[in-house]
Amino acid sequence: MTEPMTEHYDVLVVGAGPAGLAAAQAAAMHGARVGLLDAQAQAGGQVWRHDVRRAAPRAARRAFASLENVDVLARHSVVAAASHSLLVETPDGARQLRYGSLVLATGARELLLPFPGWTLPGVTGAGGLQALTKQGWPIADKRVVVAGSGPLLLAAAATLRAHGTHVLGIYEQAPASAVHAFAWRLRHWPARAVQAVGLRARLAGVPYRCGTFVRAAHGEPALSSIEVEGPHGVRRIECDQLAIGYGLVPNVELAGLLGCELEHAGAHPHVRVDSLLRTSVPGVHAAGELCGIGGLAAARIEGSIAGHAAAGAYGNAAALLPQRTRERRFAALLSQHFALAPRLHALATPQTLICRCEDVTLAALDGFSNARDARLATRCGMGACQGRICGSALAELGRFPRSGSRPPLFPARLATLAVAEAESFLPNDYRGNRT
Amino acid sequence: MNAGSYDLIVVGAGIVGASCADAAAAEGLRVAIVEPGPIGGGATAAAMGHLVAMDDDPAELALARYSLRQWEGFADLPEAEFSRCGTLWVARGETEGAAIATRMARLAAGGVEAHAIDAQNLYELEPALAPGMYGGMLVPHEAVVYPPRVARYLVQRAQTRHARLYAGRSVQRLTHGGVMLDDGTPLHGPTLLATGCALPELLPQLPLRPRRGHLVITDRYPGLLRHQLLELGYADSAHGDADSSVAFNVQPRPTGQILIGSSREFGATDTAVSPAMVQRMLERAFSFMPVLRGLQALRIWTGFRPTTPDGLPYLGAVPGRTDVWVAAGHEGLGVTTALGSAQLLLDLLLGRTPAIDPAPYAPARMSA
Ligand SMILES: Cc1cc2nc3c(=O)[nH]c(=O)nc-3n(C[C@H](O)[C@H](O)[C@H](O)COP(=O)(O)OP(=O)(O)OC[C@H]3O[C@@H](n4cnc5c(N)ncnc54)[C@H](O)[C@@H]3O)c2cc1C
Numbered sequence: 001m002t003e004p005m006t007e008h009y010d011v012l013v014v015g016a017g018p019a020g021l022a023a024a025q026a027a028a029m030h031g032a033r034v035g036l037l038d039a040q041a042q043a044g045g046q047v048w049r050h051d052v053r054r055a056a057p058r059a060a061r062r063a064f065a066s067l068e069n070v071d072v073l074a075r076h077s078v079v080a081a082a083s084h085s086l087l088v089e090t091p092d093g094a095r096q097l098r099y100g101s102l103v104l105a106t107g108a109r110e111l112l113l114p115f116p117g118w119t120l121p122g123v124t125g126a127g128g129l130q131a132l133t134k135q136g137w138p139i140a141d142k143r144v145v146v147a148g149s150g151p152l153l154l155a156a157a158a159t160l161r162a163h164g165t166h167v168l169g170i171y172e173q174a175p176a177s178a179v180h181a182f183a184w185r186l187r188h189w190p191a192r193a194v195q196a197v198g199l200r201a202r203l204a205g206v207p208y209r210c211g212t213f214v215r216a217a218h219g220e221p222a223l224s225s226i227e228v229e230g231p232h233g234v235r236r237i238e239c240d241q242l243a244i245g246y247g248l249v250p251n252v253e254l255a256g257l258l259g260c261e262l263e264h265a266g267a268h269p270h271v272r273v274d275s276l277l278r279t280s281v282p283g284v285h286a287a288g289e290l291c292g293i294g295g296l297a298a299a300r301i302e303g304s305i306a307g308h309a310a311a312g313a314y315g316n317a318a319a320l321l322p323q324r325t326r327e328r329r330f331a332a333l334l335s336q337h338f339a340l341a342p343r344l345h346a347l348a349t350p351q352t353l354i355c356r357c358e359d360v361t362l363a364a365l366d367g368f369s370n371a372r373d374a375r376l377a378t379r380c381g382m383g384a385c386q387g388r389i390c391g392s393a394l395a396e397l398g399r400f401p402r403s404g405s406r407p408p409l410f411p412a413r414l415a416t417l418a419v420a421e422a423e424s425f426l427p428n429d430y431r432g433n434r435t
Numbered sequence: 436m437n438a439g440s441y442d443l444i445v446v447g448a449g450i451v452g453a454s455c456a457d458a459a460a461a462e463g464l465r466v467a468i469v470e471p472g473p474i475g476g477g478a479t480a481a482a483m484g485h486l487v488a489m490d491d492d493p494a495e496l497a498l499a500r501y502s503l504r505q506w507e508g509f510a511d512l513p514e515a516e517f518s519r520c521g522t523l524w525v526a527r528g529e530t531e532g533a534a535i536a537t538r539m540a541r542l543a544a545g546g547v548e549a550h551a552i553d554a555q556n557l558y559e560l561e562p563a564l565a566p567g568m569y570g571g572m573l574v575p576h577e578a579v580v581y582p583p584r585v586a587r588y589l590v591q592r593a594q595t596r597h598a599r600l601y602a603g604r605s606v607q608r609l610t611h612g613g614v615m616l617d618d619g620t621p622l623h624g625p626t627l628l629a630t631g632c633a634l635p636e637l638l639p640q641l642p643l644r645p646r647r648g649h650l651v652i653t654d655r656y657p658g659l660l661r662h663q664l665l666e667l668g669y670a671d672s673a674h675g676d677a678d679s680s681v682a683f684n685v686q687p688r689p690t691g692q693i694l695i696g697s698s699r700e701f702g703a704t705d706t707a708v709s710p711a712m713v714q715r716m717l718e719r720a721f722s723f724m725p726v727l728r729g730l731q732a733l734r735i736w737t738g739f740r741p742t743t744p745d746g747l748p749y750l751g752a753v754p755g756r757t758d759v760w761v762a763a764g765h766e767g768l769g770v771t772t773a774l775g776s777a778q779l780l781l782d783l784l785l786g787r788t789p790a791i792d793p794a795p796y797a798p799a800r801m802s803a
């Protein structure tokens with residue numbers, strides 16, 4: 001029998017990235033019983049992901065050290081939700097965690113855009129290859145091209161270089177004018193400017209080309225070269241790895257299951273919150289990337305606000321609001337200067353695979369105007385990634401928005417699902433079918 | 436002929452409505468199809484897609500067999516994702532095993548080939564079954580399909596024969612001599628209601644209850660399971676009247692995924708997944724196939740089977756109405772029986788004698 005261990009927390013925090021760490025610490029200050037869970041084995045989230053070769057930055061070490069009054073629940077993946085409880089999968093079986101209030105800090109994932117050759121072995125996300133490298137994946141001496149958009153490319157390239165790869169170049173799709181304007185505005189955020197200068201210094205000698213993007217990847221059976229197009233024409237570059245990411249997409253799936261209202265501003269929704277980071281569902285707060293891509297500093301400050309608010313300490317929360325406003329201004333700057341050029345939407349050809357789990361090409365998706373229709377007819381999005389990759393790509397390409405969340409949130413063992421504590425899994429307005 | 440005037444208005448494009456529209460268009464009728472959602476997006480999208488002859492009721496067996504023969508015409512159609520995995524009915528103990536002879540005789544009388552399987556043979560066919568099973572019965576020619584894609588294919592085929600699809604529209608009410616759409620458009624002509632669980636909205640006089648079911652699908656595990664497996668006691672769950680029941684019912688999808696059923700509940704009207712039912716259903720499955728425990732599940736969903744009081748569909752003219760026909764109420768067998776239902780209904784509509792006796796399915800039985 002899989003009888004789940006049930007536990008109750010006053011404040012339960014989902015995600016132990018910078019936002020979740022700050023939230024747990026803030027909530028625990030007020031004497032609340034706090035649980036901080038994360039699917040990963042180590043806290044840190046994306047930016048402070050454990051690196052086998054390098055010590056964590058000071059801010060991360062401080063955040064990890066401030067958790068003595070927090071129950072840290074590593075390798076806990078939330079797979080389903082019911083009213084005031086989460087069904088969690090751990091290596092030792094399923095658990096049911098109940099909560100008084102909840103802080104969602106589930107972060108973001110990379111946006112991958114389809115182009116000819118993007119499914120070849122050797123092509124990964126930029127942050128994805130960075131993460132693999134930090135985990136000790138052997139990459140030393142490989143020739144790597146980093147491409148896509150946004151400051152994450154620099155961070156990824158710096159990690160890759162520190163682990164001994166040859167970074168042949170960084171190709172940023174945003175035009176040089178936009179990148180320079182961004183750099184100029186950075187002076188209002190001196191810490192950021194210092195960070196950026198530091199990164200550039202660590203990348204000395206690596207070409208950084210703006211207004212340039214990867215048109216196609218070639219190789220058989222694995223990547224051997226890419227075609228890049230820039231202001232001066234098209235060039236072929238031989239390489240072993242292509243690390244390519246077009247920015248970030250908030251992980252709103254759990255919030256969606258819980259019924260939190262989403263903001264559909266651009267192609268990718270984020271969670272709607274009020275100034276104290278309360279979502280539309282009473283008792284559920286959100287912080288960090290899932291409230292809209294804002295980066296590390298925004299995640300940390302929002303985590304603190306949400307943690308205080310979740311513990312009922314609204315005064316403490318409100319005191320931090322000016323800092324948040326400042327950081328969110330920076331976030332707006334990012335999305336403005338690194339907006340994706342429309343021509344990137346036209347890279348995929350009719351034969352390019354869009355859903356790699358189920359082998360669905362772009363042509364097979366012609367004529368569909370919503371995700372459910374397309375899925376029923378083509379299986380697009382029905383695979384193990386549950387549409388996280390193809391669904392976001394199709395939304396970015398302007399085909400149709402991703403459809404709502406459903407349990408299990410991530411593939412989960414059947415034994416985990418055979419627990420009957422809750423009345424019903426959310427969402428309630430679930431369309432009853434295989435989609 | 437006037438615009439909006441048809442030889443047959445098919446209301447609902449689930450597998451049943453799609454089959455009827457296809458059959459009618461093939462007869463040369465001018466067909467309209469009205470469907471508010473995606474084609475096959477109702478019960479049809481939720482179904483397992485197992486094409487199976489159930490033998491506990493002679494009328495159901497006759498319709499299934501008639502229909503299964505027509506399904507053979509789809510065996511090579513890519514859209515159908517037809518996979519002839521066969522059905523292996525599993526007996527846990529001697530009591531269940533004792534029923535095998537009777538069931539084989541009934542299937543044989545209906546013209547369905549079946550073989551008794553001893554324990555050794557059973558484990559050769561399906562090594563992952565829990566130890567200690569008694570044996571079983573193999574129905575080798577049965578298959579599985581992907582129902583929503585078939586429905587879509589049938590509608591498209593009807594469209595190539597000039598059927599007109601009113602997509603995104605629903606029928607608001609029946610009128611004298613036709614229907615009124617939700618946008619106020621009137622359509623004229625004989626009308627066939629194939630609205631599945633929604634039948635009472637337009638035709639309250641025919642009793643129908645939704646019966647909720649859960650299904651779980653796993654990641655890909657090619658080769659782990661080869662046949663559709665059902666416990667021999669399945670019919671007790673399927674045709675019993677219990678408010679809720681579960682049975683061991685697992686299916687190998689052509690992708691290598693495993694589809695796990697089945698549960699039945701009356702009275703549950705919301706679409707949310709019930710952890711209690713999922714638990715019961717999965718524990719039942721684990722007791723037959725313990726390896727399932729460790730497999731990764733990708734999705735759980737619920738669906739509603741349109742269920743009549745006697746378990747047989749309504750196929751034929753609606754008593755007391757002129758030119759109103761019905762094809763609905765197929766419970767858990769509507770994918771299997773859709774093609775035969777459509778043929779039978781078309782024969783009645785065109786005044787021909789159907790290949791099987793239509794009396795058991797006549798809607799008039801409810802007013803008798
Ligand atoms: C691949 C990648 C690499 C990045 N690299 C950098 C970098 O080098 N430098 C930089 O400044 N920024 C980087 N970023 C940007 C990053 O999003 C922010 O800097 C920062 O990490 C955001 O903090 P957060 O707390 O909002 O989310 P995250 O740091 O993303 O933390 C979210 C956490 O939630 C957990 N989680 C999510 N869903 C569940 C669930 N259902 N159950 C259990 N746990 C769950 C995740 O495992 C994760 O640990 C990267 C982003 C990505 C996607």
Ligand SMILES: Cc1cc2nc3c(=O)[nH]c(=O)nc-3n(C[C@H](O)[C@H](O)[C@H](O)COP(=O)(O)OP(=O)(O)OC[C@H]3O[C@@H](n4cnc5c(N)ncnc54)[C@H](O)[C@@H]3O)c2cc1C
Nearest residue numbers: 447449451477478479483485606631648738768769770771
């Ligand atoms: C969990 C589960 C598993 C199953 N497994 C199997 C199996 O393995 N094998 C098998 O043979 N059967 C199976 N079934 C049964 C099968 O799915 C149904 O019997 C069959 O799909 C019924 O088809 P239908 O066309 O009558 O209904 P539906 O598919 O529900 O179609 C009815 C259509 O009518 C439309 N509609 C409703 N109201 C209106 C209106 N006013 N105007 C216009 N259109 C309207 C709806 O939008 C819908 O698309 C299963 C069912 C469930 C729930």
